[in-house]
Amino acid sequence: MVETTLVLLKPDCIAQKHSGEVISRFERAGLDIVGCKMLLLSDEVLAEHYAHVADRPFYPELRSFMQQSPVIALALNGEGAVKKVRDLMGPTDSRKAAKGTIRGDLGKDAMTNVVHGSDSPENAAIEVKRFFSDSELFEEELKR
Numbered sequence: 001m002v003e004t005t006l007v008l009l010k011p012d013c014i015a016q017k018h019s020g021e022v023i024s025r026f027e028r029a030g031l032d033i034v035g036c037k038m039l040l041l042s043d044e045v046l047a048e049h050y051a052h053v054a055d056r057p058f059y060p061e062l063r064s065f066m067q068q069s070p071v072i073a074l075a076l077n078g079e080g081a082v083k084k085v086r087d088l089m090g091p092t093d094s095r096k097a098a099k100g101t102i103r104g105d106l107g108k109d110a111m112t113n114v115v116h117g118s119d120s121p122e123n124a125a126i127e128v129k130r131f132f133s134d135s136e137l138f139e140e141e142l143k144r
């Protein structure tokens with residue numbers, strides 16, 4: 001199934017100048033960039049995006065980490081894009097992520113873990129819409 005998934009390059013990724021490296025990994029896996037922007041995450045967007053962890057004790061720290069700098073949001077399209085991105089990222093805790101994964105190679109810990117990637121096709125659809133309007137997505141134009 002061809003899918004579009006949402007990726008965020010987190011502030012640690014930007015600060016350490018790993019954006020190119022991370023995007024290269026996605027491109028080498030055959031994924032196409034169909035949307036791309038840099039933005040500061042508002043309290044509102046962040047609360048919505050991380051609603052599933054809003055009750056956890058680490059949420060205030062997560063919010064300040066995610067608002068340290070702008071993030072880069074990418075919409076990536078391709079066959080099985082959701083799982084491909086998750087496999088390339090590795091698990092949440094960078095210290096437990098295998099070498100060869102983005103988090104295993106470039107991440108610090110469970111919070112400071114380089115990238116976000118949607119965890120299911122259902123959430124991918126919701127998250128892509130959260131960050132991109134229809135006119136900011138170029139899947140059709142890129143086929144021309």
Ligand code: ADP
Pocket residue numbers: 050053058062091092110111112113115116117119
């Ligand atoms: P993932 O990003 O792997 O899908 P979750 O959706 O469970 O992970 O959590 C969202 C984000 O919250 C993580 O990427 C990470 O930045 C942060 N986080 C999750 N669990 C922890 C934790 N135990 N301690 C600190 N930060 C965490």
Ligand code: MG
Pocket residue numbers: 117119
């Ligand atoms: Mg998640």
